[in-house]
Amino acid sequence: MAKKISPARHGIFLILASLALTTLYPLGYVLITAFRSLHDYAKNPYGLPDAYSLENFTLLFKNYGLGLAARNTILVVGLSLLISLSFSSIAGYALAKYDFPGSKAINISFVAVMLLPSQILIIPIYLLLSKIQLVGHLPGLMFVYIATNIPFGVFFLKATFKGIPDPIIEAARIDGAGFFKTFFLIALPNSIAGLTTIALLQFLGMWNELLYAYLLLPDQTQRLLTPALASIGGRFVSNQPLVAAALCITAGPTLVLLAMSSRFLVRGVTGGIGSS
Amino acid sequence: MTQSVAPLSDLKRSGRGVSKKGSLTRQNNRIGLLATLPAFLVVACLLFLPICYAVGISFYKTDGVTFKFIWLKNYLSIFTSPIVHQVFVTNLKFLIAIPFVILLATLCSVLLYEKIFGWKFFRVVFFLPTVLSTSVIGLMFRSAFSFEGPVNAGLAKLHHAPINFFSSGNTAIFVVLLALIWSGFGYASIILLAGLMAIDPDIFSAAEVDGAGWWQKVRFITVPSIRGQLAFVAIINILYTFTSLFGFIFVMTAGGPLYSTTTLDYLIFQKAFSSNDMGQGSALAILVFGIISALTLTQSRYLTGKARD
Numbered sequence: 304m305a306k307k308i309s310p311a312r313h314g315i316f317l318i319l320a321s322l323a324l325t326t327l328y329p330l331g332y333v334l335i336t337a338f339r340s341l342h343d344y345a346k347n348p349y350g351l352p353d354a355y356s357l358e359n360f361t362l363l364f365k366n367y368g369l370g371l372a373a374r375n376t377i378l379v380v381g382l383s384l385l386i387s388l389s390f391s392s393i394a395g396y397a398l399a400k401y402d403f404p405g406s407k408a409i410n411i412s413f414v415a416v417m418l419l420p421s422q423i424l425i426i427p428i429y430l431l432l433s434k435i436q437l438v439g440h441l442p443g444l445m446f447v448y449i450a451t452n453i454p455f456g457v458f459f460l461k462a463t464f465k466g467i468p469d470p471i472i473e474a475a476r477i478d479g480a481g482f483f484k485t486f487f488l489i490a491l492p493n494s495i496a497g498l499t500t501i502a503l504l505q506f507l508g509m510w511n512e513l514l515y516a517y518l519l520l521p522d523q524t525q526r527l528l529t530p531a532l533a534s535i536g537g538r539f540v541s542n543q544p545l546v547a548a549a550l551c552i553t554a555g556p557t558l559v560l561l562a563m564s565s566r567f568l569v570r571g572v573t574g575g576i577g578s579s
Numbered sequence: 580m581t582q583s584v585a586p587l588s589d590l591k592r593s594g595r596g597v598s599k600k601g602s603l604t605r606q607n608n609r610i611g612l613l614a615t616l617p618a619f620l621v622v623a624c625l626l627f628l629p630i631c632y633a634v635g636i637s638f639y640k641t642d643g644v645t646f647k648f649i650w651l652k653n654y655l656s657i658f659t660s661p662i663v664h665q666v667f668v669t670n671l672k673f674l675i676a677i678p679f680v681i682l683l684a685t686l687c688s689v690l691l692y693e694k695i696f697g698w699k700f701f702r703v704v705f706f707l708p709t710v711l712s713t714s715v716i717g718l719m720f721r722s723a724f725s726f727e728g729p730v731n732a733g734l735a736k737l738h739h740a741p742i743n744f745f746s747s748g749n750t751a752i753f754v755v756l757l758a759l760i761w762s763g764f765g766y767a768s769i770i771l772l773a774g775l776m777a778i779d780p781d782i783f784s785a786a787e788v789d790g791a792g793w794w795q796k797v798r799f800i801t802v803p804s805i806r807g808q809l810a811f812v813a814i815i816n817i818l819y820t821f822t823s824l825f826g827f828i829f830v831m832t833a834g835g836p837l838y839s840t841t842t843l844d845y846l847i848f849q850k851a852f853s854s855n856d857m858g859q860g861s862a863l864a865i866l867v868f869g870i871i872s873a874l875t876l877t878q879s880r881y882l883t884g885k886a887r888d
Contacts, residue, residue: 311793312693312695312696315690315693315695316695316696316697318686318690319687319690319691319695319697319698319701320701322683322686322687322701322705323701323704323705325761326704326705326707326708326761326765327704327707329719329723329761330707332729333719333722348729348732349729349732349733390617390618390621391618393614393615393617393618394614394615394617394618394619396614397610397611397612397614397615398611398615401607401608401610401611401614402607402611403607403608403609403611403612404608404612405612406611406612406615409615409619412619412622412627413618413619413622416622416626416627416630418818418875419626419630419868420821420822420823420844420864420867420868420871421822421825422822422825422844422847422848422864422867423630423633423861423864423865423867423868424626424629424630424633425847425848425851426633426636426847426851426857426860426861426864427628427629427630427632427633427636427861428625428629429643429851429852430632430636430643430857431628431629431632433643446621446625447625449621449625450621450622450624450625450626451625451626453618453621453622454622454626457618481610482607482610482611482614507710510712511710511711511712511713511714511715512712513712513713513714513825513826513829514825514826514848517829518852529712529714529715532712532714532715532718533714533718533829533830536714536718536721536722536830537830540721540722540725541725541727543722543725543727543728543729546718546722547722549718550715550718550719553712553714553715554711554712554715557710557711557712558707558710558711560710561703561706561707561710562703565702565703565706568706568709568710569702569703569706569769572709572766572769572770573769573770573772573773
């Protein structure tokens with residue numbers, strides 16, 4: 304059916320466009336401000352800059368250690384994601400396709416802690432980690448990220464693996480393929496979309512996390528990006544361009560990721576009850 | 580994608596598999612259990628154990644180093660503390676954002692559903708704030724509304740005196756509410772749109788044949804059909820208001836002026852890590868968790884309705 308172009312459709316377009324503008328304008332404003340010098344910004348905050356400069360970015364990397372923070376963040380988020388996804392995909396596959404005693408109880412225990420808010424965990428986790436001297440060390444935070452991401456990961460991937468037809472796996476099993484062979488050769492290759500979605504959701508969750516990252520890595524040299532951004536924002540309230548540049552560095556990767564993979568993300572948030 | 584399935588000729592050997600079925604099942608049991616073990620152990624050590632520990636220390640007066648058992652005193656002092664009452668009311672004030680989020684999201688999703696030119700682009704644009712950290716959003720708004728920020732620069736152009744938004748409770752709450760609405764309606768729109776797309780288009784055609792106008796269709800078909808999604812969005816946002824405002828408050832107001840923008844989750848953080856009262860912090864965390872669990876369970880009807888797809 305060909306779409307008719309009526310005045311009503313123009314109206315709809317206009318409303319949506321103006322709503323989109325309220326989302327895009329602040330982001331564009333921050334992006335442009337990040338590439339201005341403070342002097343240039345002060346002359347005319349709303350106009351386009353006379354000259355674009357990278358000085359805010361070089362300042363942040365040289366003097367405020369954002370390079371190190373970016374490195375730490377990539378390390379912590381990357382490793383935690385890898386480990387949490389490995390554990391949750393293997394567990395999710397077992398729960399989806401193997402019927403073993405205790406599977407129900409294990410499944411329920413994952414679901415029960417899926418929506419646990421971080422503020423109930425932060426105090427005991429801080430105390431327990433400081434007891435084993437892991438506060439102030441990257442692995443301590445990694446453990447927390449791995450643990451907090453596993454329950455939803457298992458829940459999501461269990462549902463994903465359930466979608467693979469049983470006969471395919473049965474046939475391979477009869478041929479003598481064991482758990483890991485069916486997992487690597489059948490389950491994983493047939494679930495690329497689901498794996499991508501959960502990886503993206505969990506990446507965003509860890510990258511954007513503030514409370515654990517701030518409290519479990521109190522040392523300046525161990526800072527991750529989000530807490531580093533928060534402290535720069537607190538110290539340089541009146542230097543808008545500098546804060547804007549820090550915002551770009553922190554938010555940039557997540558926005559690029561969304562631009563590249565919006566299909567998976569939109570499916571991810573509408574598919575499960577997920578808001579991870 | 581079934582290339583990895585064994586070729587048919589191999590199925591002849593299947594007899595062997597069947598004869599060994601008993602041992603296979605036993606082996607499967609063991610492997611299934613072993614496969615869930617790493618995930619389960621991590622969760623047990625870093626989620627179950629800490630929760631029990633949190634319940635335990637909520638009965639102690641402790642700064643994390645010395646522990647003194649004080650029965651239910653932490654809970655009692657929370658119930659009688661005027662600050663906690665004030666903070667709870669502040670939390671309720673932040674709920675004001677939710678009707679706006681839902682209204683905007685309904686508008687957006689109904690318009691997106693018309694699939695006009697560029698609707699997929701708009702959908703991604705509305706989704707943008709969802710991938711941003713609360714600290715990023717919070718700092719954007721704090722910068723924008725700071726005394727020397729662009730909003731005051733705009734007011735100056737209109738010959739209006741600059742407003743110090745973060746010096747009074749009400750204006751500070753207003754800015755946080757704006758941030759909540761700005762960052763919240765996109766996610767809600769996507770959820771509602773998914774609900775709309777599940778509606779059978781024939782219902783709309785039938786209504787059109789009967790002479791229903793656009794508004795009547797929205798009022799009598801669209802909104803009733805997505806009641807489940809609307810409820811889901813409302814609950815998620817309520818939970819969010821009680822558990823996830825920390826990032827916003829931390830970078831925007833640090834809870835101030837005084838306690839006027841302190842939320843429950845921020846108060847837990849303050850009690851435990853600024854006043855070093857880990858016991859009372861835990862007690863408050865458990866109470867908040869109790870509130871939101873009760874909320875979730877009473878509304879779980881809607882949640883399970885959503886989980887079906």
